[in-house]
Amino acid sequence: xxxxxxxxxxxxxxxxxxxxxxxxxxxxxxxxxxxxxxxxxxxxxxxxxxxxxxxxxxxxxxxxxxxxxxxxxxxxxxxxxxxxxxxxxxxxxxxxxxxxxxxxxxxxxxxxxxxxxxxxxxxxxxxxxxxxxxxxxxxxxxxxxxxxxxxxxxxxxxxxxxxxxxxxxxxxxxxxxxxxxxxxxxxxxxxxxxxxxxxxxxxxxxxxxxxxxxxxxxxxxxxxx
Amino acid sequence: xxxxxxxxxxxxxxxxxxxxxxxxxxxxxxxxxxxxxxxxxxxxxxxxxxxxxxxxxxxxxxxxxxxxxxxxxxxxxxxxxxxxxxxxxxxxxxxxxxxxxxxxxxxxxxxxxxxxxxxxxxxxxxxxxxxxxxxxxxxxxxxxxxxxxxxxxxxxxxxxxxxxxxxxxxxxxxxxxxxxxxxxxxxxxxxxxxxxxxxxxxxxxxxxxxxxxxxxxxxxxxxxxxxxxxxxxxxxxxxxxxxxxxxxxxxxxxxxxxxxxxxxxxxxxxxxxxxxxxxxxxxxxxxxxxxxxxxxxxxxxxxxxxxxxxxxxxxxxxxxxxxxxxxxxxxxxxxxxxxxxxxxxxxxxxxxxxxxxxxxxxxxxxxxxxxxxxxxxxxxxxxxxxxxxxxxxxxxxxxxxxxxxxxxxxxxxxxxxxx
Ligand SMILES: Nc1ncnc2c1ncn2[C@@H]1O[C@H](COP(=O)(O)OP(=O)(O)O)[C@@H](O)[C@H]1O
Ligand SMILES: [Mg+2]
Numbered sequence: 001x002x003x004x005x006x007x008x009x010x011x012x013x014x015x016x017x018x019x020x021x022x023x024x025x026x027x028x029x030x031x032x033x034x035x036x037x038x039x040x041x042x043x044x045x046x047x048x049x050x051x052x053x054x055x056x057x058x059x060x061x062x063x064x065x066x067x068x069x070x071x072x073x074x075x076x077x078x079x080x081x082x083x084x085x086x087x088x089x090x091x092x093x094x095x096x097x098x099x100x101x102x103x104x105x106x107x108x109x110x111x112x113x114x115x116x117x118x119x120x121x122x123x124x125x126x127x128x129x130x131x132x133x134x135x136x137x138x139x140x141x142x143x144x145x146x147x148x149x150x151x152x153x154x155x156x157x158x159x160x161x162x163x164x165x166x167x168x169x170x171x172x173x174x175x176x177x178x179x180x181x182x183x184x185x186x187x188x189x190x191x192x193x194x195x196x197x198x199x200x201x202x203x204x205x206x207x208x209x210x211x212x213x214x215x216x217x218x219x220x221x222x223x224x225x
Numbered sequence: 226x227x228x229x230x231x232x233x234x235x236x237x238x239x240x241x242x243x244x245x246x247x248x249x250x251x252x253x254x255x256x257x258x259x260x261x262x263x264x265x266x267x268x269x270x271x272x273x274x275x276x277x278x279x280x281x282x283x284x285x286x287x288x289x290x291x292x293x294x295x296x297x298x299x300x301x302x303x304x305x306x307x308x309x310x311x312x313x314x315x316x317x318x319x320x321x322x323x324x325x326x327x328x329x330x331x332x333x334x335x336x337x338x339x340x341x342x343x344x345x346x347x348x349x350x351x352x353x354x355x356x357x358x359x360x361x362x363x364x365x366x367x368x369x370x371x372x373x374x375x376x377x378x379x380x381x382x383x384x385x386x387x388x389x390x391x392x393x394x395x396x397x398x399x400x401x402x403x404x405x406x407x408x409x410x411x412x413x414x415x416x417x418x419x420x421x422x423x424x425x426x427x428x429x430x431x432x433x434x435x436x437x438x439x440x441x442x443x444x445x446x447x448x449x450x451x452x453x454x455x456x457x458x459x460x461x462x463x464x465x466x467x468x469x470x471x472x473x474x475x476x477x478x479x480x481x482x483x484x485x486x487x488x489x490x491x492x493x494x495x496x497x498x499x500x501x502x503x504x505x506x507x508x509x510x511x512x513x514x515x516x517x518x519x520x521x522x523x524x525x526x527x528x529x530x531x532x533x534x535x536x537x538x539x540x541x542x543x544x545x546x547x548x549x550x551x552x553x554x555x556x557x558x559x560x561x562x563x564x565x566x567x568x569x570x571x572x573x574x575x576x577x578x579x580x581x582x583x584x585x586x587x588x589x590x591x592x593x594x595x596x597x598x599x600x601x602x603x604x605x606x607x608x609x610x611x612x613x614x615x616x617x618x619x620x621x622x623x624x625x626x627x628x629x630x631x632x633x634x635x636x637x638x639x640x641x642x643x644x
Contacts, residue, residue: 048642052638052641055547057546057636057641077553078551078552078554080551081551081552082549082551084547084549085548085549085550092547096544096547096641098541099540099541100237100238100240100541101237109230112230113227113230113548113550115227170641
């Protein structure tokens with residue numbers, strides 16, 4: 001049986017501003033190794049909110065979150081940062097890159113932070129990631145010199161650099177045209193096939209969702225199917 | 226924590242905002258340079274003035290003060306010993322100015338390892354006669370070699386040679402103001418009346434200038450022997466014993482000790498010159514206050530640029546946090562950023578401070594009252610430079626701390642959602 005990389009137990013979350021309301025209720029889900037899962041639902045139903053909790057960036061919730069069987073709900077800020085660094089790759093809708101660094105350096109930074117390999121080896125691995133995404137010739141450019149699709153590929157390379165347990169994406173194709181979106185889908189699909197990567201991708205593109213292994217549908221802060 | 230990476234990120238943030246960073250660093254440079262210049266200059270002046278006064282005064286002076294007897298005779302009576310006695314109109318007792326047993330006191334002092342040397346002195350109040358006019362004044366009979374050793378009198382002899390006092394009897398070196406008043410030059414003979422009424426002719430062999438008009442207008446030097454002759458006293462007669470110590474800080478304690486030991490009045494230089502100490506302290510306080518003020522201003526500059534940078538770099542901070550940097554890491558990025566600005570600015574400040582103080586030292590400063598000084602005095606001391614760089618590091622750390630804490634608390638979710 002495949003390993004469970006991510007599991008939630010009864011996650012609830014409230015927002016208090018301007019009035020108290022329950023944005024997530026009783027979220028129970030689990031994702032296995034090599035599983036490509038998509039989350040769909042109407043705008044405002046709480047998909048992003050859920051993903052921020054799963055990515056450990058938001059700690060203000062009730063319930064349990066387990067990554068690789070490890071309960072994260074009571075970890076310190078720096079422990080969570082370590083887990084994000086090592087085990088979670090995040091791809092945003094808007095390609096968040098560091099404008100001060102060139103492409104290859106952007107990909108390298110999480111690995112330098114992890115400090116598992118030497119700088120030379122990290123650079124080699126970063127170039128390898130970029131090569132797989134067909135970005136080798138863009139390696140020395142700066143983010144502002146890239147197109148949207150290219151930036152998203154850099155962000156994916158960065159998410160992959162530390163061999164994470166799971167990659168999460170919040171509408172990573174939301175800002176891309178059909179051609180680039182297909183490209184990103186193929187990249188994700190290859191990861192699943194080649195590395196047995198677990199993927200959890202929020203999308204509002206039905207085309208994208210149907211091609212994944214499993215689709216979680218949300219409405220009003222609940223999982224409905 | 227990966228320090229190299231953190232510093233690398235800090236450097237890149239500075240590079241992205243190079244102009245503002247340089248402006249902030251220049252603020253620190255200016256503050257430190259001013260601090261170094263001021264402290265070096267002020268302390269140069271302090272040393273000069275200390276030299277002016279303290280090097281010319283003994284660390285401890287032993288003498289006989291005219292004062293009433295401490296224990297009035299009534300105490301000797303058994304009947305009144307334990308009562309409170311009121312005695313009116315006590316008059317001082319004339320014990321004379323002479324230090325009794327001066328030879329053995331001097332010998333004892335010379336044995337003391339805490340003492341550099343001892344110089345005896347005879348002060349003779351006199352009238353200088355010129356025409357019909359008598360000018361009141363003071364002649365100091367000095368032991369020339371000892372006086373030279375302790376106070377370097379020759380520095381203040383602007384004409385003639387102080388050792389001529391020993392070569393010839395009945396000679397005098399008079400103050401510059403005095404020579405101008407009496408219109409006499411070296412080689413002239415002046416008439417002097419002592420308090421006891423004797424009239425003596427002395428030959429002028431030199432002119433002295435201490436730099437303090439009050440002294441230059443009234444004081445002259447002569448040899449011990451001539452001074453004793455003026456008073457009609459024998460060779461052992463001494464009114465003052467001047468002592469120079471290896472460590473001036475010991476003066477107050479030793480003054481007390483010698484006073485008790487030799488049953489004599491003793492005053493230390495600190496007490497005798499307390500007003501100079503105050504002046505020195507005030508100058509030091511001023512230079513530190515100005516330096517610190519400038520640094521605080523520079524600190525606000527750093528605070529401002531860091532706040533601005535954090536505001537502009539919210540996205541980068543959010544990315545760093547999302548990819549595995551903790552709040553602590555982000556805090557250290559901004560503290561190092563501030564320290565890079567502070568240390569760079571501070572080091573340039575030391576350099577400019579040195580250059581400025583050197584420039585001041587080249588400015589001519591010739592004043593009649595300070596014959597040995599040709600340019601403005603500067604005190605170069607490693608300590609000032611150390612204090613300067615410590616100041617720079619402290620102010621920039623404090624200035625960077627608040628923005629850094631703010632950055633560390635930025636919630637990446639809020640930034641990412643905000644897009
Ligand atoms: N910081 C916040 N304070 C209050 N309400 C919020 C906040 N962030 C999001 N919400 C609300 O929570 C709900 C879920 O938002 P979100 O998770 O972004 O939805 P989506 O599924 O479109 O990603 C929305 O109704 C949104 O208005
Ligand atoms: Mg959303």
